[in-house]
Structure formats: C-alpha cells, structure tokens
Amino acid sequence: MTPAAPGPGRGDARGWGLLAPALLWTVAFFAMPLGVMGVYSLWRRVGMTVVTDFGLANYVDFFAKSFFVESLINSLEVTVVVTVVSVLLAYPLAWILAERVPPRWQRLALILAILPFWTSYVVRSYSWLLVLSEGGILSGWLQALGVVDGPVSFANNRGATVIGFVHFFVMLLTLTIYANLVQLPANYRKAAADLGAGPVRAFIHVILPLTLPGIMVGAFLTFVLCIGDYITPQILGGGRELLLPQAIVMQISRRSDFPMASAMAMILMAVVSLVYVGFARWLKLERV
Amino acid sequence: MRFLRAAPAIAYAGLIYGFIFLPVAVLVLFSFQGSRVPIPPFDGPSLEWYRAVFADSRMMAALGNSVVVALLSSAVSVILGFLAAWGLARHDLRYSRLLHGFLMAPLTVSTLIVAMGLLITFNAIGIPKSLLAVGIGHVVINLPLCFAILYSQMGAHQANIERAARDLGAAEWQVLALVTVPMLWPALLAGFFLSVTFSWDEFIIAFMVTRFDATLPVEIWSMLRTGLNPRTNAVGSFVFLVSVAGVILLDLILFGRKRN
Amino acid sequence: MTFSERMKNPVAAAALIAGLVFVGPAQAVEELNALVWCDHTDPKLIEPFEKQFGVKVNLKEYEGTGNALAIVEQSKPGDWDVFVIDGVDVPRVADAGLLAEISRDQIPMGDIFPQVRMEDVTVRGGKMYAVMEKFGYNVIAYNKTKVDPADMRDLAVLWSDKYKGRIAVYDYYIPVMDLVALKMGMKPSDIAAGKLPAMKAELFKLKENSSMVGEVVASTTALATGEADILVGGGEWAVSVMQAENPDLDWVLPDQGGILWSQSLAIFSASKKKGLALEFVKYVMSPEGQARLATSSCFWGMPANRRAGEVLTAAEKASLRWDEQDKFLAKSHRYFVPDSELDGKMLDVWTEFLQH
Numbered sequence: 001m002t003p004a005a006p007g008p009g010r011g012d013a014r015g016w017g018l019l020a021p022a023l024l025w026t027v028a029f030f031a032m033p034l035g036v037m038g039v040y041s042l043w044r045r046v047g048m049t050v051v052t053d054f055g056l057a058n059y060v061d062f063f064a065k066s067f068f069v070e071s072l073i074n075s076l077e078v079t080v081v082v083t084v085v086s087v088l089l090a091y092p093l094a095w096i097l098a099e100r101v102p103p104r105w106q107r108l109a110l111i112l113a114i115l116p117f118w119t120s121y122v123v124r125s126y127s128w129l130l131v132l133s134e135g136g137i138l139s140g141w142l143q144a145l146g147v148v149d150g151p152v153s154f155a156n157n158r159g160a161t162v163i164g165f166v167h168f169f170v171m172l173l174t175l176t177i178y179a180n181l182v183q184l185p186a187n188y189r190k191a192a193a194d195l196g197a198g199p200v201r202a203f204i205h206v207i208l209p210l211t212l213p214g215i216m217v218g219a220f221l222t223f224v225l226c227i228g229d230y231i232t233p234q235i236l237g238g239g240r241e242l243l244l245p246q247a248i249v250m251q252i253s254r255r256s257d258f259p260m261a262s263a264m265a266m267i268l269m270a271v272v273s274l275v276y277v278g279f280a281r282w283l284k285l286e287r288v
Numbered sequence: 289m290r291f292l293r294a295a296p297a298i299a300y301a302g303l304i305y306g307f308i309f310l311p312v313a314v315l316v317l318f319s320f321q322g323s324r325v326p327i328p329p330f331d332g333p334s335l336e337w338y339r340a341v342f343a344d345s346r347m348m349a350a351l352g353n354s355v356v357v358a359l360l361s362s363a364v365s366v367i368l369g370f371l372a373a374w375g376l377a378r379h380d381l382r383y384s385r386l387l388h389g390f391l392m393a394p395l396t397v398s399t400l401i402v403a404m405g406l407l408i409t410f411n412a413i414g415i416p417k418s419l420l421a422v423g424i425g426h427v428v429i430n431l432p433l434c435f436a437i438l439y440s441q442m443g444a445h446q447a448n449i450e451r452a453a454r455d456l457g458a459a460e461w462q463v464l465a466l467v468t469v470p471m472l473w474p475a476l477l478a479g480f481f482l483s484v485t486f487s488w489d490e491f492i493i494a495f496m497v498t499r500f501d502a503t504l505p506v507e508i509w510s511m512l513r514t515g516l517n518p519r520t521n522a523v524g525s526f527v528f529l530v531s532v533a534g535v536i537l538l539d540l541i542l543f544g545r546k547r548n
Numbered sequence: 549m550t551f552s553e554r555m556k557n558p559v560a561a562a563a564l565i566a567g568l569v570f571v572g573p574a575q576a577v578e579e580l581n582a583l584v585w586c587d588h589t590d591p592k593l594i595e596p597f598e599k600q601f602g603v604k605v606n607l608k609e610y611e612g613t614g615n616a617l618a619i620v621e622q623s624k625p626g627d628w629d630v631f632v633i634d635g636v637d638v639p640r641v642a643d644a645g646l647l648a649e650i651s652r653d654q655i656p657m658g659d660i661f662p663q664v665r666m667e668d669v670t671v672r673g674g675k676m677y678a679v680m681e682k683f684g685y686n687v688i689a690y691n692k693t694k695v696d697p698a699d700m701r702d703l704a705v706l707w708s709d710k711y712k713g714r715i716a717v718y719d720y721y722i723p724v725m726d727l728v729a730l731k732m733g734m735k736p737s738d739i740a741a742g743k744l745p746a747m748k749a750e751l752f753k754l755k756e757n758s759s760m761v762g763e764v765v766a767s768t769t770a771l772a773t774g775e776a777d778i779l780v781g782g783g784e785w786a787v788s789v790m791q792a793e794n795p796d797l798d799w800v801l802p803d804q805g806g807i808l809w810s811q812s813l814a815i816f817s818a819s820k821k822k823g824l825a826l827e828f829v830k831y832v833m834s835p836e837g838q839a840r841l842a843t844s845s846c847f848w849g850m851p852a853n854r855r856a857g858e859v860l861t862a863a864e865k866a867s868l869r870w871d872e873q874d875k876f877l878a879k880s881h882r883y884f885v886p887d888s889e890l891d892g893k894m895l896d897v898w899t900e901f902l903q904h
Contacts, residue, residue, distance in 0.1 A: 015379025022372035022391060022431060029428045030394050033405025040408060047888040048617075048644070065896065067903040093304045096297045111539070113305065116312045118531035121489045122505045123524030126512055127311035130318060133516065134775050135327045137314055153775060156760050171308060228398025230492055235512065239719060239761040242903050245400050252496075254895060256618035258408050265401045276396065324793070325773070411622050499623070500581070500606040510609070513586075515769030 041263035050259060058263035068247060072267070075244040078158065079227040082165040083219050089166065090173035091215070097174070098181035110178060114171045125235040128164045129155055132236075156238020164232045169225075173218040180214025216282035223275055228268065244268055312528065319521035326518045337522035347523060350507035354488055357419055357503060361426035362483035366476055368427070369434030374468070377442035378450075388439075395432045402428055403493040410497060417499040425493035430486055434479035441475040474542050481538045485531060578603045580824050582630035583616055585609065585811060586764060586846035587682070588832075593840040597831045603824060611763050612720055613637040614891070620646065625818035629825040635680055635810035636883045638669045642677040648817040649675040654826060655833055659855045663877045664810060678812035681832055682841055684849035685880060686723035686807040689771060689782025689799040700778070703731040703802045707753050711778055715758040716770045718781030721898035722883050723807045727781065728754070729884070730804040736884035744897050751901040754780070761902060764847055771797060785809075788848035788867040801879055808880040811849075835859050842868065 042054045062068045093113065101109050119127065131137045134153035142148045154160060188206055230245040237243070242250070244264065251261035276283070318326035320333040341347055372391060376384055394402060406425050415421060446468070453467045454460075469476070491505040498506065504527065511520055582588065586609045594605050610616045613634050620628065633641060641647055657665070660680060670678040688700050694714070699705045706715060718724060726736035728750050734743070759776055760767070764785075770776045772790040779786055783806075787797040813832055815825040831837045838856035842849060843864055850868055851857075857865060869876070886894055 012379055012381055015375045015381050018371045018375025018379075019381070019387065022368040022435065023387070025368055025427060025431060026391060026394065029406065029424050030397075030402065031390075033402070033409040034397075036409045036412065037401075037405050048621075067896070067900045070903050089304060089307075092300055096301050100294065100297045107543075111535070113308060115532060115535075116308055116528075118485065118489075118528060118535055119312055119315070120505055120508060120524060120527040120531075121491055122508045122512065123315065123520070123527060124311065126508075126520055126524065127315035130314045130326055130516065130521075131311050133327070134773065137310070137328060140328045151774075156775075167308065167311065170304065224396065224398065228400045230400055231509075238759075239766075239902060242899070245398075247899070248400065248404070250899065252404070252407070253618055254612070254614050255892070256621045258411075261404060262408065265404055268398065269401060272396070272398070407622070414624065416624060416627070417622070499627070500608060513763065513765040515766060515773070 037262040037265055040259050041266050043259045045255075045257045045259050058260050059267070061260065062263060062267060067242070068264070071242045071244045071247040072271070074158075074241055075227050076271070078162060078165070078233070078243060079223055082162055082169060082226050083222045085162070086166050086169035086173050086222055087215060087219055090170045090218075091177055093170070094174045094177035094181055097178050106182075110175070113174050117168075117171045122231055122235075124168065125164045125232050128160065128167065128236060132160050132163070155236060157240055158237065160236040160238070161233045161243075164236045165226055165229070168232075169222045172225075173215075173222065176218035176221070177211065177214050180211045184210055213282045216279055220276070220279045220283055224272055227272065315521050316525045316528070318518060319525040321518045321521070324518065326516050326521050337518040338526070340519050341523045341526065344519075346502075347504075347507055347511075350502045350504045353419055353501050354504040357423050357426060357494075358484045358487040361423040361487050362430060362480050364423075364427050365430035365434045365483045366438075366480045369431050369436075369479060370438050370472075370476065372431075372435050373439040373442055374464075377439055378447065391435050392432045394428050399429060399490070400492050403496045406493065407496045417497050419498065419501045419503075421497040422494045422503060425497060426483075426487040426490060429490070429493075430483035433482055433486070437475050437479045437482070438472065441472055446471055477541055478538065481534060485534060488531070578821070578824065579606055580604070580629050580821060580828060581606045581608070581627060582632070582828070583608050583610060583619060583628050584630070584632040585611065587841060587844040587849070588632055589846060590840070590844040593832075593837070593844055596836075596840075597828060600831075601824065601827060605828070612722070613641075614895070617641070626820050628816045629819040629821050630828055631814045631816055632681070632811055633678065633814055634883060635664075635666050635669055635678070635683075635812045636885050638678045638812055638814065639672060640885070641814070642672045646817060647677040648815045648819065648822060649677060650679060650815060650826070650829065652676055654830060655679050656853060656855070659835075659853045661850075661852060661854055661873070663874075664850075664852050666810060666812075670812060678814040679829060679833060680810055680812045680852040681838070682849040682852060683808060683810040684785050685783035685799070685801060685876060686718065686720075686727065686781045686809055687783050687799060687801050689779040689786045689797060691771065691774070691777045691794070691796050692798045693796045694774075694777040697798065697800065700800045701803050703727065703804050706757065706778065706780060707731070707750070709757070712757045713759050714777040715754070716767050716776035716779045717754065717758050717761045718767045718779060718786075719761045719763045719902075720781065721894055721901075723809060724781045725751075725894060725898070726807045726881065726884050730802075730807075730881070733804075736807065736881045739884050739886065739890075739894070741890055741893055744893060748897050748900060751897065752904045755901055755904045768847065781807075783809075784868055785847035785849050788843075788864075789845070791867055801876055806876060806880040808877070808882050809849075810882070839864075 040050075041058055042056070044051045044053065044055065044057050097106060097109050097113065116124070129136075132154040133139075134155070135151045136155075138154060139148070139151045142152065143150070184207070188210065228245055230249055233243045233246055237246075245268075248261050248264045248268070251257040251264065317330060319337060320335070321337070322331040322334040375381070376388060381387065403425060406421065406428075410417070410421055449471065450463050450467055453463045458466065489505060490503075491509065494503040494506050495509065502510070508520065508523055511517070511523070580603055582605060584607050588594070589607050589609055594607070598605055608619065610619060616631070616633065631641075631647070638647070664680050664683050666680050667676070670676055670680065688703070688706075690697070690700050695711060699710065705711065725739065725747060728747050729736050729739055729743075732746065732750060739747070755761075758780070760770055762770060767779055767782065768786045768790060771779045771782065771786060772794045783799050787799045790797055813829045815822055815829065819825050832841060833853055835853060835855040836859055838851035838853040839859035842851040842856055842860065848868060850870075850873060851860075857870065860868075860870075865871075
C-alpha cells in the first residue's frame, strides 16, 4: 500500500504531467458540476425561467414545505433500517463463510453469495416485484401453507423497497465483512479462549472490536448508496410515498426546476457528509 | 455431534442464500414462461420471449450502445487511472495526500448527484444529451476505482524492478511498456473489467443525459413500465448471464494463474 | 511516428480514444425526432411511415405537458421536429413561439369530428399551430366482476369506505384534480388557489382509500392484473387496450361528468425538417394512421378523423364506444389549464398527495 520513494527523480513536472489528465477530468466533470449546482441552488425558478438573484429561497422552501421534509425523513428512516438489517443479516453469513466453510470452498461460497450482484441493477428490483406482487411466488406459498385465503400483494409499499435494498446490501456487506474477518489472525480467538473467555465473551471483546472497521466501512457504503438511490423505491415503492431522490428527480422531470433540485442535492450531500463525520474514525478513504 | 454444532450455521447460511437467490431464480424461471404474465403457475418452457427480445431493434440498439460506452469509458478510466497512479506513486509531489483524496472524492457522492451535476452543466454550456455525455459520466465514477486498484499495486517492489530496468539502460517508455504494464496487467485488467461491469449496469447517469440513444438499463427501465412482462425476464436473464460469464472470466484471469 | 510512440503520449492516446467515441456510426438515413405520448411508440404505427419515406423516426416518450416542456428546455433548438401535445396546452406553447404554423389545406379538416376540432385552442391569431389527433376520457375505469357498476356512476363512492384499498389513481395531477373538482360540485375551470386546501383534503381522503398511484402503463396494468379494481382517471385508454387480456374491464362517465383528454400534433418552429414533419402529421391524420393510433399498444383512444371508422373493425369501434361519443362529449369538460403560478401550487398539492 505504501508508495515507493520517488523513482526516476526527473523532477515533479513529469509527475504533474501524468496526473494532469485524471485531475482535469475530475475537475471538469465532477468538481465543476458540483460548483455549478451550488450556484444554481442559490438561484430560483420563476415560471419558465431561472432568475439569477442569489438567495436561500430554495433552502427555505425545502424546510417550509412539508412534503420535502417528509421525503428526507422517509429516506433517513428507510436508509437506517436497511443499513442495520443488512449488517445484522450479513455478519453471521460472513462469519460462517470465514470460520465454518473449509478454506478450499470459501472462494466458491463467497462468489455464490454475491453472484446475484451482477444481475442488472434495474432488473434486480423488478425481480423482487415478481416475488412480492399479487399472485407472485410469495403469495402462492402463503396460500399453499394456508396462511392466507386468496392472492396477496407485498409489493408497492415501503416494506418492498426495504426488501429490495436489503437484498442488495446483504451481498455487499457479506463481502466487506468477510474480507475483514479473514484478515484476523486465528490465534487471537484462541488466545482469548485460552484466557478463559467463553465464545460469546471472546466474540464481544475480541472479534467484534477487530471487525468493527470492516463493518463501519460497509455500513457507510450502504448508507451512501442507499440514500441516493432512485430506482429501488421507484420500482418497488408503488408511488405510495416519496424518498428524497424521487423528489429530486421529480423537480427535474416534472418542472425542470434545476435550482430547487440542486438545493435538494446539496442537502442530500450535507446529510451524507454529516454521516461521514460520524463514521470518520473508522474510515480512511484516502488510504483505500 | 459435529453435525449438530454445524446445523444452525448450515440452516442460517441456507436461509440467506435462499433469500439472495430467490428473485434471480424466479426471474430466470419465468423468462421461459409460455403465457404473457410471469407469475405462477409456470406454463413453459418457451423461448418465445428471448426471441421477442432479440427481434426488438430498440433493445438491440441499446445493447450496442451499452457495449460501446462500457468498453470505451472503461478504457479511458484505466488509462487515466494508471497515469495518475503512476504519477502519484513514483513522484514525491506536494499535496499528494490531498490529490489522492480529491481523485477518490467521486466515490463518496451519490451517482444521482454526479448525474444531475453533469446534466445541469452540459445543459448550461450546450453539450447535447448523447452517448458521449454518458461515457464522460461513467469515467467520472470509474476513474477513482481504477486509480485505487492500480495505486495499491505500485509498491516498493515494483519500483525496484523499474529502477533495475532503468539502470540497465531502458528508456522511460521502454520501462513503461516492457516492465510496468506487463507487471501490472492483472490490476489493469481488474480495473478495466470492474469498470465495464459498473458502466454496463449504470442507470441514473445514462437516464439523465441521453435523448434517444438509450443504454440497456435505460431501455429496460422504459420496458418495465409495462409492468410484469416475461420479456423483461428474458432480457434480465440475458444480462445476468453475460455478467456472470464476465465475472468467471475475470476470476480465471486473476486467480487461475496463481493456481497453475 | 510509430503507433507505440504515439501511444506513449497520454494526451495523444486519450485523443485517439475520444476520437473513436466521436466518429460513431455514419448517418445513414434522415431522422425525424418526435416528442410523444407512449401510444406513438407502437411499431405498427411508426414502421409504415418509416418504410414509405425511407427515414428513421426517433421517439422520446413523456407523460404530461410539464414533463415535455422540461425535456424541450433541456434540449437545443432544432433537436425536436414533431410534438404530440395535449390540445388545451397548445396556446401557451404556441405563444411561447415553440410551434410552427400548419397549413390547413394540408390536413383533412372536414373529416375531423366537429366537437374535437378545438380551433379555439389550435388557432392563434388566425394561424393554426396544431391538429387534433386523438381524444378520450379521464373518468372511472373498473372491473365489473369486482365492483357494482351502478356505484361507479357516482364519484362520491370513491371517498366512502366501500372500496377502500381497491382503488388505483392515475398519476397525472391535471385530470385527477379536475375530477376532484367535479366531485366537489365545481367545474374544473373553477379551480383557484383559494380552493386548493379543500381539494387537498379530498385528495388525502382519496389517497387513504387507494392502494397505488401510477402513470399510464403502471395504472393500466394494476387494473388488468387485479392489483386494483378501480382506476380513478381511467377510461377507454386504460380499458380497451387490456380487453383482450381482461374482458371484465369497463369504464363509465360518472353522473357528475367526465374529463376530456385530447392530443394534438404540432411541429416545432425550430425544426430543420419541417417538410418531413408535415408528412408525418399527414400520415398520422390519414384514416389508416388514425386507426393504428386509435388502437396502439400503449393506450387506445378515439381517432379525431371520423374516416378512421372505415378502417377500424366493428369490435374495435365497439370497444371505443364509437356510437356514444356525442353523449359523452356533451357531458365532458376539457382539462383545466392553470397559469404557471397556480400550476406550481397544484403540483405541490399533488406531491403532498403522493407523500400522504
């Protein structure tokens, strides 16, 4: 991971030259657009035109209009539930993969665990629709078991959105937590046991703290990806409520209100940044 | 006794694997559905929906667009990522930590925001919505990945080999072409393939900055509006198959060598 | 300079790659860019025109005039040639200078049903800017085996508990809010900022009774698959297209009246292919084009040209209720057209409705 000492030593000019294309690209197509959005968020759309007077009107609007604030609250609720449930489901699986599966089968088991990751993003949500909708697989099973009398639907609501998300993030988190677990020296656990700690105490006092960074990196990733996702709630949520990304896209597609959409995007970024600060002690992105 | 101890673990793993594979299995199974609604009872197998997908000219055009964008944007990402990693790893530049963080920054921002930023900026300066715009966006999100992968592989060991080559009189381009690139090719390939899969699957940027030349995910999205439809199952299963083939190929390239 | 040397230079290499992106496939045929509702994306409608003129028609679909104007705004002048737009929205779009005049003698004006010629909106300052092509109703669609058809004649039943959880709502604020106005005993044109709080309360109650809110295809599918038994804002457009799959679907104009939807064809003033665009308009307005449009795969609707009746089958005409149109038209109101400030407020109310 540590970069080597300077190589040919023909001065910094060459280094900057090598860096330049990537830097320029990131400045032009990432940093600058963010800046443009920042500026737009201070302008205002009136009727069919954008008025370029600076002000905080869009931000005031966001917090004054209940449906905007609710969309943010909905997003936070969904994201927190998804993150917690995904970690709780993924950790034991990662543990089983790392500790219980014979080493020669681990890679296969891991690949299997993340294989559906590679179904198309859009199709993944759709395939949950097949399972959850009226007359779908789940409805059929419950009928066969006699739990319900007729076809039932589990699609088109927040629960469906959460299931769709959890499915995706369980795979992601299994991968990150597994990667963290296998790096633990086995003798840590053994040492803990030798000192007389039971398996539960060994886990709580030794294994969990050691794997916490892995969990946190995965949880943060889950949070960022989940709170910014438009597709999953749009396909599975059934239009029963709006999450923040849906509200943002609505500003663009229904009324071309770029200033308001920009302000909302800034608010989303601010939320993610706050969460990043909360997670910061476990994350060291510049060392990836 | 051992089995009894393992039973809960097996049961748990089985449950989670079931959860993970349930939608995919349903997706693939009902892509062979005979009738027009992909819910039970299963009345196939039929290849009718695959035929319908491959006969759909819009779908095939979208497939072509996706392939072109994925290959070209990934190539650009790998090249830019490689140059930047090489520059940062081999030169003791000022602010290098800051630069490193800056290059990684797009990963911490939602793709939705990256997409909006591009849409608004392109709109303001008059770049038309097009595949080129999608490709530019995909490089933005894939460049950090390629950079990170390559940077992590440019350690002291590699630097020493390069130095040895230079000491033996190799010109700088020879070091690059004959030493560095061959040495890093698994990482280069990994970066490339990872970018290809991300680009191939990316929706929101492609959705926002294209007009007619939709990529495959965008075309599937507009097809989704027709609700449950075995054609969507068929195209979804096809995409899954292609991606899995890619993953297996990559796995063989990267890990198969070590085993031999 | 050899290739390897050239590739050594990162800038040259990048330029080479970028060049590959720019070149792309050669432009083989002339292309016509049309901004349309989804009924125009049916190959059955488009392909005959493409074959006849040896051109390619690029279609971008949208729902709701606001969305279309957003797309136009995010494009460059000249990007678009043909515009399929709600009839009632022609004045504001024409007044904004977006549309080109269409010469009357090119269009079979005499064959268009007089009630839907709507020249009060398509003609501005003596110039005609759009041609009505298709119309129908945003009323109540339902499954006649699941609900009592007699109930469907009164909008108020949707607000009672009788069909709670069995209702889907079409996600287009204008016609549905117009229906809400009818339910409240107002005309759609009575909608004003002061009325919005009361309308909001009605919408919230409706939301509590409904199981989903969806755009054209989603709401149609919900009705056809039994996810919902009633579609508020539905009509022949949602029912006829699904009758092959679900013959139990029906629709009715409630006693309070119906909301008339109307689509028109227009040509963008900035179009560089006005000649071809006009040919497209003429094709869609021909009896054959009209019949194909009326029965298109995304949604059905009455053709504006009555001579399409010579091409449509008896079953298709029955499904469209061809013979009852006079009665329906007499009981229907056009879409309310708010000014942009009221439009923004209505959209806010609609967003609150979605969020409720």
